[in-house]
Amino acid sequence: MTAEVRERDRIVLGIESSCDETGVGLVRLGADGGVELLSDAVASSVDQHARFGGVVPEIASRAHLEAMAPTTTRALDGAGLRLSDVDAVAVTAGPGLAGALMVGVAAAKGYAAALGVPLYGVNHLAGHVAVDTLEHGPLPRRCLALLVSGGHTQLLLVEGVGERITEIGSTIDDAAGEAYDKVARILDLPYPGGPPIDRMAKEGDPAAIAFPRGMTGPRDAKFDFSFSGLKTAVARWVEGEQRAGREIPVADVCASFQEAVADVLTAKAVRAARELEVTTLVISGGVAANSRLSGLARERCAAARIELRVPRPRLCTDNGAMIAALGAHVLAAGAPPSSLDLSADPGLPVHTLVR
Structure with a gap:
């Protein structure tokens, strides 16, 4: 890399190890503040956790050591x-599994x-918002983000992706992803539960079973979520069918459960965008790759004249x-x-955003 390029651009190395993926990415921060993805490498230990039905922290930590x-x-x-060539290093400092x-953090x-470059310990959740800029370019100064993953389901007001997120x-x-994993276990589907439920749902009827929509009553917090009751409702319905000696229509259960999740997520996100008067919604996190969630979000955002941005599945x-x-954005914003x-x-x- 020439000295001329280094004066104009800065290369940021990013390290992610909050759960069961060891991720290392490189981006170029341009003189105009634009961020360009250069490479993205991931090593997953998900297969090592599958037989336990969830992530085992000690196994995840050892896998990160081997893969980093x-x-x-x-x-x-x-x-x-x-x-x-690296000009700055960013690393997930939290939230996540401690080990x-x-x-x-130690690797970063x-x-x-060794390189004599600045270190930025950044927020994993904010990273899920920042990643959309690698796909669709700069975000508007004020937008809404719906973060949906195995450990988190949040609505976030973003006022500068490297500056302020509320x-x-x-x-x-x-969390929504956690509910998917638990329902998959009830239905004897593989872990993680999101992909197999999504596949089965395409063969089922989303109106077959009237599963509840949590936290949608008049006295409920209008922007909060609850999926524990939905998971329990699926378990009770399946138990009832089994006691009656009837075969479980797995595809219909998957479709009806998935419809309940997508309905609540998209309805609350659109309502929040309207009330906060923002015109751009970003959906990110692992569950953002779900076909029904993205499809229903497109329908409702189009009707509400809200721009919808969803990164490609690998970036979700x-x-x-x-x-x-995120490291590039906080660097550009002048964060220490x-x-x-x-x-x-x-x-x-x-x-x-930065520790």
């Missing part, structure tokens, strides 16, 4: 860069110290590119870097 260096090498090779986070500190609604119990799930993107005694924070709130 080779995944970084793959990302650099994919971008055609050397480690010495898994510590592996990524090592790279930043939570306006969240789940009070199970946990990855290093989203952390590199983190110190080398940075520690992981498993409960980092979304409004804390």
Whole structure:
């Protein structure tokens, strides 16, 4: 890389290790503030957790240790860069699994110290918002984000993706992705539950079973979510059919459950956008790849004249590119870097963009 390019552009390395994916991404921050994806490498340990029906923290931490260096090498090779080309390092400092986070933070500190470049410990949740700029370009100054994953379901008001993000609604119990995993277990479908339920739902009738829509009553918090009751309703319905000796219509159960989830998520997101007078909605997180959620969101956003932005599926799930993107945005916003005694924070709130 020439000195001339380095004066105009800055290369940001991003490391993600909050759960069961080891992600390393590289982006270019242009002089005009634009962020370009250069490479994105991911190593997943999901197969190691599948037989347990969920993520085992110790297994995840060990997998990150094994995967970190080779995944970084793959990302650099994919971008055609050397480690010495990196101008800043960003890493997920939280939220997430404590042990898994510590592996990524330790690696990022090592790279930043060895290269003599600034370190940014950034927020995993904000990364899911920032990643959309790699797909669709700059976000408007004020927009709404619906973050839907295995561990989080939140509505976020974004006022500068690298500057200010405020939570306006969240789940009070199970996250949407967590409900998918639990329902998949009830139906003897593979883990993680999102993809198999989505596939089965395409063969079923979404109106076959009237499952409840949680937190939609007149006295409920209008922007909060609850999926525990829905999961329990599915379990009770299946148990009732089994006691009666009837075969479980798995496709209909999947379609009806998925319709209930998508209905609540999209209705509340559109309502929030209208009340907050924002005209752009970003949906991200692993569940954003769900076909019914994205389809219903398109319908409702079009009717409400709201621009809908959904990153491609690979960018919706946990990855290093989203952390590199957020690092680039906070760097462009002039945020001070983190110190080398940075520690992981498993409960980092979304409004804390940089630790």
